[in-house]
Structure formats: C-alpha cells, structure tokens
Amino acid sequence: MAEEESQNGEIIERPIDGSKKHPLERPWTFWFDNPSAKSKSAAWGSSLRSIYTFSTIEDFWCLYNGLFLPSKLPPGTDFHCFKEGVEPKWEDVQCAHGGKWTVNNTRGGKDELDKIWLNTLLAMIGEQFDEGDEICGVVASVRARSEKIALWTRTAANEAAQMSVAKQWKEFIDYNDKIGYIFHDDAKKDKSVKNRYTL
Template sequence: MVEEVLQSEEQDITRVVPSDGEEDEQPEEGEIVGGDGDTFSSSSSSRPGTAVAQHPLEHSWTFWFDTPSAKAKQAAWGSSMRSIYTFSTVEEFWSLYNNIHRPSKLAYGADIYCFKNKIEPKWEDPVCANGGKWTMNFSKSKSDTCWLYTLLAMIGEQFDHGDDICGAVVNVRAKAEKISLWTKNAANESAQTSIGKQWKEFLDYNESIGFIFHEDARKLDRGAKNKYTV
C-alpha cells in the first residue's frame, strides 16, 4: 500500500534548484537545506511558464529539526527545536523531502520531526499531553527507507485511526537510530494497538514494538515501561 503511494507520487517530484540553474552547494553534515526561514517552492518548474498540478493532503504537516549543536546551548529540552516548513500538498512534500538529508546522513544527536500543523512535538503540547508513542529501533544508518514509508503512511492517511496520530520523529544516534510514532489518546488501547500493528505491516517490520505513555516518560524518564506491545 505504501509502495503504491511512493511509486505514483514520485512522478510529481519537482527538484528545487537555484535561479541560475545550478544545484546548491551541499550543506554541512546535520543541516537541512533552506533552514531558518528559507522556503521551498513546489509550485514552479525549472522551465519558465510551466506549473505543476497540486494534489492537496487531508492535513497540513510541519517538519521540525533539532541539531546537536543547538541542543548543547539550550537549558530546557525542546527549546532548540525549530520548525522548517509546513506543507499541504503532495508536491510540496516531495520538493521538501528531496532537499533534506536522510537520517543516515545527519550528524549524531540530530532529530527530525514531522507533525500535523499546529501540533508541537513536545509532551507539553495540549494535543500530545495525554498521548504516547510507538518506537522502532534500527541499526546505524538503516532507518532511511522506513522513515520515508512512515511519512508516506501518515500524510497519505493510511492508518484506520489516523486522526489519533500527532506525528513522527527519527532520532539519529551514534550506535543506532529510532523512529517513533506519536499519538494523542494513549488510554484508547484498541486504537493504539491498531496503529502499532498497521505501522509494522506498512514497514514490513518483524520485531516487537512497545508503546509508552508520555506521562510515564515525564515521570520516570528512561525507566518508563511499555504499556502495549505488538
């Protein structure tokens, strides 16, 4: 199912290039092209006078980014996160995605978030406060494809309980990488287990995954236990 979305939408990719027709220089490791206020134009083509048809998504989504260097300068968790770009069409997604480093190319300690617009990827956000997260673990530099398929499943509304999903995050660390899927109503066990099972199916992930309540994570930090497992 996710593969079908990938194959059908890749035909609409519009590569963003500078006005002189040459590609931008490669960003430093751990950085995102066009960060800190720069925008990406997905409605224009490299050929003047042409336009790309827009295919709207059911929800608008925002990419957020947190760099290890920024984290080191901040006292409070989450204070170094910055929103990169909000997209609402298939074409905007692909234009942005194709100008962001894959997780395997990011600096250790970096985090990329993709959340529904107006939901901040923080426990304190009112929508996230009573939620939790499913987490998948990957060997070093092995999460790229699963991160893409997770994004496609979310923005393509592939989940039966998609309204319960807040967003996803990929954490890049020195020894491993992990992808987490955040939801907003942790107490609804049937919805959470449905989301977890479907996520594994979409990614063809065969290991067990666990669901942790954000409330437990706040209180117990690394000692929080899985409430659900699929």
C-alpha cells in the same frame, strides 16, 4: 506529457499542467532539533525549530528530496514531521495525553532507517491509518549508538486504537520485530520507563 484515449481509440498526448498541485487532507510540518548543541542550562525544546509546512504531494516531494535523510543526520539530532499546529513536545495539547510506538533500527543499517522513515511519512500524509486522528507525527532520533523512529499518538489510554495503529504501522514499514508503546506521562516521571503495550 499525459496520455489519454479518445472516443475512437486513438492515443492523444496532452501536456501536464504543472500549476495544478494535489492537496493533502491536512498540512504537515517538518521540525529539526539538535539538543546536543544547546547549553546545559537551556530549557528542553529551546533548540527545536520548524523547517517548513507543506500541504500538497508535490511540495512534500520537493522538501523530501531537498532535506537530509535521517541516515545523514549527525548523532544527537532529531528530525520530526507532525500535523500542522502540533509541536513535537509532550506539553503540546494534542500530545499531552498520548504516547509513542518506537522502532529500533537494529537490522538494516542506514538504508533501512531511511526506508522506515519514508514509508512512515507516506502512510501518515496519505492518511493510510484507520485511526488517523490518533496520529500526531513521527520522530527520527539519531544517536551515536542507536537510531530510532517513534510514531507519536494522541490518546495513550485508548489501547484498541494504539494496537490498531501499531499493527498497521508494522505492515507499512515491513517490520516483524516487536515494538513497544510508552505513555508520555510515564516517560516524564521515569527515564527507565517500561512499555505499556507491545506488539
């Protein structure tokens, strides 16, 4: 029930209309990847699967509450949430000239990983970033010895935009350690690539 105050000050209870959903500014898609399950000869990205696209707050919470949290995923898997129409691949036209900020979950265990994931999702789908057009999506990567969450952006060469995104992201997830930004172009050429920006 929702409460309203009438003109004479009385509280009136009205039933909530469950058929009315609250649209997001744009749809988003959850993706799952289990690269360790594919054969060594399979092309990269061949195990990547879209799970569901949502466009309302209610649909997001239904999905979020029904899907595995990053802390429950088996090692070797990646969980993604990207703008609809953007695949979580370097080759995607929206990602091709971009890069990623990465947070290493070293301080709070599994609960901290899930908290960073949720707060990042809420900031993205709630359009909280000043440079929201720069955001492509977020990836949670679970490995045997490390857990990372990476925020992918569109225009790596725009340092001002990337620093703005990083500053806000750290505030949204309450993260005080240093984070680094890697250009996708650099990562394609060298696995031991260095950060271009840090904050």
